[in-house]
Amino acid sequence: MLTTWPPTLPVLQEGPKLFAQWVKEMTNEQLEIQVYGGGELVPALEAFDAVSQGTAEIGHGASYYWAGKIPAAQFFAAVPFGMNPQQMNAWIISGGGLELWEKVYAPFNLLPLPGGNTGIQMGGWFNKEINSVNDLKGLKMRIPGLGGKVISKAGGSAVLSAGSEIYTNLERGVIDATEWIGPYHDYMMGFYKVARYYYYPGWHEPGPNLEFFINKGAFSKLPSDLQQIVRNAAAKVHHWMLCEFESRNNLYLQKLIHEENVDLRPFPSEVLEQLRSYSEEVIGEIVRSDPQSRNVYDAYTSFRNQITPWADISEKIYYTKNL
């Protein structure tokens, strides 16, 4: 198994390792999986091709990493101002999302399975205050994917840097801002030492759905009981990861605020409204130029519209009334 994560990254790399352990235990050691982090066998962002071609048999990552090759893939991970983790799960597992995702990956000889969720992320670390959209102009921010395209629309520049380089780039002023994940992982990265303001919410990643991708040839060679065990272990990881993030993030948020005196700020509503409008433009451009993206995004949107009236009088009202 190849993952896209640094070999020691908490939760994200722990999940695939637990997956291998659970598969081994459930199969009485009939099926053993060796897990390699990004860069250990192939560079992180080559995992998709390596599993597709059969160099490895299974991978773990996030489908927006493959947007350069398959633009539609990113809609199975995260959409700026899109669905939250619970809603993504409903779409993928019970709303037809997984069947669509299987069709998108089929030409690559891959079977996708949901493989975790980080929960809603943080907006990121900034070395200047963001009081209006004008403050985003000229801003050099490490922010990947659709979020990066949105920042570019706002007049900033989205810089790509590998996880290991972000801290130094921020410290040296190569970038003015970065997003990463949430308080737990951001604390581990030490960004509070080199950035002044910690903004919320993570409008660009409101609940990224992670993935396993399995070489179909390798999977088809397994007897059906082992196939079911692989599916079950993946489902267990999918559930476990979101629970880990939810249970730990506040512990580290409080450390950041009370021990490291981080200046925690909400993005102004006016900034979020403008970013939402730029997000619609960015997605519009993608779906107009790629029929498969249009198809997937239409399914995403119609599912979201279908569930929203219920969410409005349940989850949303529950939080806004501070119950």
Ligand code: CA
């Ligand atoms: Ca992120």
